Amino acid sequence: MKKFNLTLALLWIGIGSFAQSVDVDKEKLFELYQTQRYAEAGEYLKAAYGEEITDLKTLNQIGYCFLMAGNNVEAEKFYTRAYNLQPRSLPILFSLGSISTKRGNTEKAKLYYGEIVKLDSNNFSVYKLLANLYSAAKDSLKLVYLLKANQLNPTEGDIAGDLAEVHAVYQNYEKAYQVLDIAIKADSENFVLQRAKLPIANQLKKYNEVIVSGEMLLKNGTDAAVIKDVAKACYYTKKYDKAIGLFSILEKLGMQNENTLYFTSLSYLYLKNYKMASVYARKTIDEAISPNTSSYYALLGLSYEENNQYTLANSAYKKGLQFKVTPTLYYRLAILHDTKLQQIKNALNYYQLYLQSKPNAKDDGEEIKFVQARVEQLRLPAK
Incomplete structure (x- = not known):
């Protein structure tokens, strides 16, 4: 006003x-x-x-x-x-x-x-504005302007946060920590800076600080990034039950990833709960694999097939099945063995697997009709 x-x-x-x-x-x-x-x-x-x-x-x-x-x-x-x-x-x-x-x-x-x-x-505002014009964290001029702005006003939160982020990208965690520490001391209720400090403190193995600060932040609301940092700190301080409890919250929120599932599996392993350790090891593997991997192998196989590299095409299609069973892969394998490799027994097997995999009747109607007809032909006794 x-x-x-x-x-x-x-x-x-x-x-x-x-x-x-x-x-x-x-x-x-x-x-x-x-x-x-x-x-x-x-x-x-x-x-x-x-x-x-x-x-x-x-x-x-x-x-x-x-x-x-x-x-x-x-x-x-x-x-x-x-x-x-x-x-x-x-x-x-x-x-x-x-x-x-x-x-x-x-x-x-x-x-x-x-x-x-x-x-x-010595105009702080202009250095702040200039730094914001460089989007890439590893742009040397961005770092120059952030350093100058921070030198002029080390307690300004936005600049401290941005500078710490750039330091972290360069893995200068100690510098990032110091920048944030100064700004937080000037503004102890700046939760944005406190949240930014947690992963950096974890990198510096300040695990107890992460747990204390993170738990305080979580009293002000659920934050997946904070939960993840605190859970990791609990893991590294061998509080495995507590780590698992926090990682499970991320799962309930649908915020789990390969990294959090991996640490969950390790936590169960150290607690000698091998059954759950294997469950989460499997989840880690599934999370690490793209849901589109099988499609990529289908594309690779088709490329090989069109280039008359049938053995490579066959291997690519089969590799795709290891990641996810799809009607497309069975169809490509059936066509390959039927028309290119002349392996009728294998072709018939893949055609049947294609029909069992429940292809989409609306989208794949023509293929389904063809496969059904071809299966009947291949089942007829040879004359």
């Missing part, structure tokens, strides 16, 4: 300056600002001043109105004209950089923000 009132005050000053040279209805304009009808205010000022505006304050004011209204095209037009009059103005450069970012022109935004760095090398 204070920020909005300050904006209104500044705009009111601007209205006064307008009234000195152009007949502007100050009351109308103030009402438009107060009700946040910025688009109308911008159009009103454009009409009042015409196209040949050379006053810097006026250009800024109109540009601001369109920027607040979300009309970035008009906003950029007026701010660019203001920039041409005063290219070293930080507010103008910030506005043009923001507009370019919103329009997806990151290279242009970098140029405007780069001009700000030249004018004010």
Whole structure:
């Protein structure tokens, strides 16, 4: 509210300056600002001043109105004209950089923000904005800008979190931990930073800290990432029952993955519950295998078959069956043995397996009819 009132005050000053040279209805304009009808205010000022505006304050004011209204095209037009009059103005450069970012022109935004760095090398905000323009965590310039921003304001949470993430990508876990630790000490109730710290603390083997901090975070709500980190810390501190309990929560939420199932299996193994260890070992394997793997082998086999590499095609189709039994693989094997390898007995077996695998009657109707007819033909005694 204070920020909005300050904006209104500044705009009111601007209205006064307008009234000195152009007949502007100050009351109308103030009402438009107060009700946040910025688009109308911008159009009103454009009409009042015409196209040949050379006053810097006026250009800024109109540009601001369109920027607040979300009309970035008009906003950029007026701010660019203001920039041409005063290219070293930080507010103008910030506005043009923001507009370019919103329009997806990151290279242009970098140029405007780069001009700000030249004018004010200790401006925290511009380094934060520049860092956000680089999406890849391993981009060297992203790290440079994050380091500079963090140096200027080490307690700012967003920068601390982003910098820690980049450090973690480079496996500089100690640096990541220190960055987050400083920011958390300045804002002890920042749960975002605390959650970000857990996997890094796990990497540094600060398991007890992870358990204590994670359990506190879980009191504020269920978070799959926190559960996973705490469960791992419990595993590494040999609290296997507790680890299994936490990993089971992830399963109930449908948030399990290969890694969590693997640690569950290991936990059961150390508890000498070999039956459950084998169950979760199997689940780990299933999770690690893509549900599309059999389809990939079907594609590979077909490629071999079309290239007359029948032995390789046969191996590929059979390999696909090891991952998932599908009607398609049985069909391809049957056709291969029937028409290419001339192995009628095997072909008949695969045709029958195809029908037993319950292919989709709607989608595979023609194939089903063909297979049924071919099975009858192959069953007839040879003449």
